[in-house]
Amino acid sequence: MVCRVKSAIFPVAGLGTRFLPVTKSIPKEMISLVDRPLIQHAVEEALAAGIERIVFVTAPGKVTLEAHFQASPELENTLAARGNGAALEVLRATTLPRGAVACVSQPRPLGLGHAVLCARELAGDGPVAVLLPDDVIEAATPCIGQMVEAHAECGGTVLATMRLPRTQISSYGVIDPSDTPAGAEDGRLVAVRGLVEKPAAQDAPSDLAVIGRYILAPSIFGHLARQRPGAGGEIQLTDAIASAAAGGEPVFGFCFEGRRFDCGSRVGFVEATVAFAMQRPEMRDRLGTFLRHEMARLETTVLAAE
Numbered sequence: 001m002v003c004r005v006k007s008a009i010f011p012v013a014g015l016g017t018r019f020l021p022v023t024k025s026i027p028k029e030m031i032s033l034v035d036r037p038l039i040q041h042a043v044e045e046a047l048a049a050g051i052e053r054i055v056f057v058t059a060p061g062k063v064t065l066e067a068h069f070q071a072s073p074e075l076e077n078t079l080a081a082r083g084n085g086a087a088l089e090v091l092r093a094t095t096l097p098r099g100a101v102a103c104v105s106q107p108r109p110l111g112l113g114h115a116v117l118c119a120r121e122l123a124g125d126g127p128v129a130v131l132l133p134d135d136v137i138e139a140a141t142p143c144i145g146q147m148v149e150a151h152a153e154c155g156g157t158v159l160a161t162m163r164l165p166r167t168q169i170s171s172y173g174v175i176d177p178s179d180t181p182a183g184a185e186d187g188r189l190v191a192v193r194g195l196v197e198k199p200a201a202q203d204a205p206s207d208l209a210v211i212g213r214y215i216l217a218p219s220i221f222g223h224l225a226r227q228r229p230g231a232g233g234e235i236q237l238t239d240a241i242a243s244a245a246a247g248g249e250p251v252f253g254f255c256f257e258g259r260r261f262d263c264g265s266r267v268g269f270v271e272a273t274v275a276f277a278m279q280r281p282e283m284r285d286r287l288g289t290f291l292r293h294e295m296a297r298l299e300t301t302v303l304a305a306e
């Protein structure tokens with residue numbers, strides 16, 4: 001029987017250089033889409049999938065992240081005294097039960113694989129989910145929940161994948177699909193025989209890119225411990241998963257249903273902000289009007305310049 005996924009690792013110890021200068025003092029994961037930080041989107045996704053234990057891998061000094069999920073009695077009392085029930089409800093929803101959250105520090109940013117390895121002692125014995133908060137996925141069933149369901153059928157390691165144009169593929173880990181059919185899950189599972197981190201477009205083994213949701217078999221930690229630095233001089237999670245696949249362990253790509261925003265890039269972050277804001281009934285009309293005016297203004301300016 002396949003073991004249920006109970007723990008999730010959130011590697012959030014990166015430097016966030018693409019978001020400097022804001023990331024000088026604010027962790028990237030605390031930047032907010034409208035009013036909810038990226039990390040909250042990811043944690044809520046994991047909780048909705050039945051994950052019970054949250055492990056943050058943080059850089060030394062990133063205390064705001066833990067604080068976000070702790071109770072804040074003073075603020076709660078103030079809001080209660082003012083009768084601001086709506087704000088109180090929003091605030092309380094961010095508090096996670098004691099014992100549900102654990103933190104470990106990655107002393108230096110040696111790569112995503114190294115960050116995951118840092119969580120080894122806290123992750124428990126079973127399969128573990130990994131969520132990168134800068135991939136925000138909008139879906140009827142949360143992406144990691146879809147993957148937990150798929151994993152219950154196929155076991156092994158399951159990687160969220162999406163098809164991308166060759167022009168974009170070199171920024172991702174790319175799947176080398178096996179000829180063997182992967183089985184159930186309505187054709188959304190692809191058996192993986194290999195993986196390549198950030199291949200040149202012409203060398204990419206497919207157009208199936210791995211994005212920031214994983215369910216990893218416990219053997220991953222052994223593979224990570226043996227990894228040497230790969231692309232960019234970092235210990236790559238992709239390389240460790242490739243070692244598992246090369247050793248005959250079952251690895252699957254999973255084509256999830258949903259819309260993914262690349263919030264690790266500035267333009268992707270702005271796209272996500274607009275998309276999430278447009279879903280708020282109290283913002284939709286005004287923002288829609290603003291966007292239409294802004295487009296018209298831009299076109300007039302561009303035309304005038306030509």
Ligand code: UTP
Nearest residue numbers: 011012013014015016017018109110111112115
């Ligand atoms: P990125 O590749 O997006 O790197 O990391 P980054 O440092 O966050 O951002 P840029 O590229 O400098 O702008 C993907 C995920 O892996 C984590 C990051 O925090 C992010 O969630 N990560 C990366 C670590 O936890 N440790 C690392 O050493 C590297």
